[in-house]
Amino acid sequence: MRAVHLEAGVVTVREVPRPVCPKDFALLRLRCAGICNTDLELQRGYYGFAGTPGHEFVADVVESDDARLLGRRVTGEINLGCGTCEWCARGWERHCPTRTVLGIVRHPGAFQEFFTLPERNLHPVPDGMSDETAVFAEPVAAACEILDQVSMAAGADVAVLGDGKLGLLIAQVLHAHGCRVRLFGRHVAKLRLAAAGIETSLVDCGVPAAAFEWVVDATGSAEGLQAAVRMTRPRGTLILKSTVHGAVALDTAAVIVNEITLVGSRCGRFEAAMPLLEQGRIRVEETINGSFPLAEAAAAFQRAGTRGVLKVLLRPE
Amino acid sequence: MRAVHLEAGVVTVREVPRPVCPKDFALLRLRCAGICNTDLELQRGYYGFAGTPGHEFVADVVESDDARLLGRRVTGEINLGCGTCEWCARGWERHCPTRTVLGIVRHPGAFQEFFTLPERNLHPVPDGMSDETAVFAEPVAAACEILDQVSMAAGADVAVLGDGKLGLLIAQVLHAHGCRVRLFGRHVAKLRLAAAGIETSLVDCGVPAAAFEWVVDATGSAEGLQAAVRMTRPRGTLILKSTVHGAVALDTAAVIVNEITLVGSRCGRFEAAMPLLEQGRIRVEETINGSFPLAEAAAAFQRAGTRGVLKVLLRPE
Numbered sequence: 325m326r327a328v329h330l331e332a333g334v335v336t337v338r339e340v341p342r343p344v345c346p347k348d349f350a351l352l353r354l355r356c357a358g359i360c361n362t363d364l365e366l367q368r369g370y371y372g373f374a375g376t377p378g379h380e381f382v383a384d385v386v387e388s389d390d391a392r393l394l395g396r397r398v399t400g401e402i403n404l405g406c407g408t409c410e411w412c413a414r415g416w417e418r419h420c421p422t423r424t425v426l427g428i429v430r431h432p433g434a435f436q437e438f439f440t441l442p443e444r445n446l447h448p449v450p451d452g453m454s455d456e457t458a459v460f461a462e463p464v465a466a467a468c469e470i471l472d473q474v475s476m477a478a479g480a481d482v483a484v485l486g487d488g489k490l491g492l493l494i495a496q497v498l499h500a501h502g503c504r505v506r507l508f509g510r511h512v513a514k515l516r517l518a519a520a521g522i523e524t525s526l527v528d529c530g531v532p533a534a535a536f537e538w539v540v541d542a543t544g545s546a547e548g549l550q551a552a553v554r555m556t557r558p559r560g561t562l563i564l565k566s567t568v569h570g571a572v573a574l575d576t577a578a579v580i581v582n583e584i585t586l587v588g589s590r591c592g593r594f595e596a597a598m599p600l601l602e603q604g605r606i607r608v609e610e611t612i613n614g615s616f617p618l619a620e621a622a623a624a625f626q627r628a629g630t631r632g633v634l635k636v637l638l639r640p641e
Numbered sequence: 642m643r644a645v646h647l648e649a650g651v652v653t654v655r656e657v658p659r660p661v662c663p664k665d666f667a668l669l670r671l672r673c674a675g676i677c678n679t680d681l682e683l684q685r686g687y688y689g690f691a692g693t694p695g696h697e698f699v700a701d702v703v704e705s706d707d708a709r710l711l712g713r714r715v716t717g718e719i720n721l722g723c724g725t726c727e728w729c730a731r732g733w734e735r736h737c738p739t740r741t742v743l744g745i746v747r748h749p750g751a752f753q754e755f756f757t758l759p760e761r762n763l764h765p766v767p768d769g770m771s772d773e774t775a776v777f778a779e780p781v782a783a784a785c786e787i788l789d790q791v792s793m794a795a796g797a798d799v800a801v802l803g804d805g806k807l808g809l810l811i812a813q814v815l816h817a818h819g820c821r822v823r824l825f826g827r828h829v830a831k832l833r834l835a836a837a838g839i840e841t842s843l844v845d846c847g848v849p850a851a852a853f854e855w856v857v858d859a860t861g862s863a864e865g866l867q868a869a870v871r872m873t874r875p876r877g878t879l880i881l882k883s884t885v886h887g888a889v890a891l892d893t894a895a896v897i898v899n900e901i902t903l904v905g906s907r908c909g910r911f912e913a914a915m916p917l918l919e920q921g922r923i924r925v926e927e928t929i930n931g932s933f934p935l936a937e938a939a940a941a942f943q944r945a946g947t948r949g950v951l952k953v954l955l956r957p958e
Binding site for chain 2: 549579
């Protein structure tokens with residue numbers, strides 16, 4: 325079968341044997357996968373990654389002992405916990421110290437024709453939902469994670485900084501939650517993709533200082549984080565939603581003097597994301613800027629890394 | 642009268658007129674003041690400070706329209722809010738956007754024979770409490786601020802990183818609150834000053850990774866903050882209690898992947914601090930490593946900045 329291989333920044337496509345499916349795992353046949361900024365970071369050397377990336381997917385279950393899953397179209401959670409530690413017992417497999425992570429940490433990812441995941445990680449895709457919508461379940465869940473971490477009341481004013489893929493999803497998830505969202509970005513075309521009801525502003529016109537009790541940084545840049553700190557009111561909360569490769573210069577004096585709370589935020593629950601996608605409350609398909617077969621994965625990565633491009637998909641053929 | 646003057650890093654002593662006391666202010670005669678790390682930071686250029694520093698003090702009220710204060714020995718809160726804005730209305734004068742701050746921001750400090758503060762900022766010192774204890778009210782209040790910001794249950798395991806003046810106070814305040822405190826530092830002699838019941842460890846022996854749900858960074862160093870991030874468990878909380886001059890390199894990936902919460906923390910309520918000092922639950926006098934008259938302020942600053950030295954006091958004569 326065909327598998328994407330990423331090593332030392334180079335994307336190749338290889339013929340490899342179909343993976344063996346361990347007990348309590350399902351064998352999945354890829355229908356559609358999304359290239360995420362994390363994949364681009366892996367390409368840049370983050371985690372010293374070598375292997376098959378890919379963690380946003382829709383697939384068919386072709387082998388499983390669970391009759392409710394066999395033959396179903398599914399998406400799935402990406403963290404594989406040990407199942408027995410304190411973290412797994414609390415439902416936080418994503419913090420299990422010995423976890424593997426689909427396409428990121430020691431578990432081959434979704435950018436190949438067949439791959440495996442534990443059956444408990446899988447979520448059936450409702451019949452009426454397209455592959456092109458369902459493939460966003462993982463990043464929408466990551467956006468929803470914010471609401472699992474902090475008590476952001478409906479009606480709260482929230483600034484979202486960054487009009488990339490994740491920023492657009494976060495703005496929409498918080499808007500759907502009832503927040504009054506103001507999305508700050510650098511690209512008129514991207515800001516236009518925000519749902520009706522979300523106010524948008526170009527950062528080139530400056531950002532308001534100490535103006536928001538809630539700020540989400542989804543810029544993926546050190547400058548973005550610094551601007552987000554400046555935008556946060558005293559005693560306010562700034563959610564860190566996008567990683568930056570390497571260390572970031574942070575003005576801790578501003579954080580301390582204004583008693584700002586910073587909250588690191590990563591993967592979230594699919595249970596929160598799927599209804600939002602099913603009810604059409606998050607516009608996702610407009611952000612798809614390309615679709616490539618696995619054989620052209622190198623071109624797909626190049627396109628995904630091009631300035632101004634949002635989501636790029638990979639398909640088996 | 643005699644006043645310390647700090648400008649461009651140089652400490653001098655000048656003869657200046659006694660300050661005029663505005664309405665609702667009290668005129669205070671210094672009994673005793675403490676040199677804080679912030680004062681040393683001011684000397685290094687933090688805030689571009691020029692003027693009379695000093696914000697930890699005990700003084701006598703020599704002029705006041707408030708009969709309950711006149712003639713009393715007092716200490717006082719250091720933020721002077723406008724009294725009318727949203728922040729002041731919430732009791733958070735320390736976040737008033739137009740505030741001045743005693744000895745730090747546009748209000749002459751306590752390192753002089755006479756100075757002024759609003760009457761509402763003053764707290765009488767109980768008769769049985771020595772000047773050498775009461776002068777710690779401000780930093781103890783800053784330590785208590787942590788418990789106003791986060792819900793740290795009695796019995797919680799807490800790591801405090803940094804065995805300087807503030808770290809020692811924080812460890813004792815959290816211990817008095819009922820936490821199981823482990824204090825990490827670099828100096829055997831300083832660690833020995835921690836109260837009985839506080840476990841102490843030298844950081845030279847390494848710090849445990851991802852081991853604490855609660856961590857307080859009081860190191861004042863970029864390396865300390867990085868170590869504190871490493872010590873914090875996934876979903877744990879790291880309280881930032883000491884500023885570092887300039888930007889600090891922060892590994893945001895670790896904060897985000899482990900979903901760590903960072904909480905900036907500054908000044909606190911004297912109402913929480915005074916009972917702890919009065920009940921003798923915080924050992925402070927053992928940390929005094931020198932006492933100088935105002936006339937020898939330059940020597941006092943030099944001593945306070947010497948490695949291994951904890952609190953240095955200034956007195957009028």
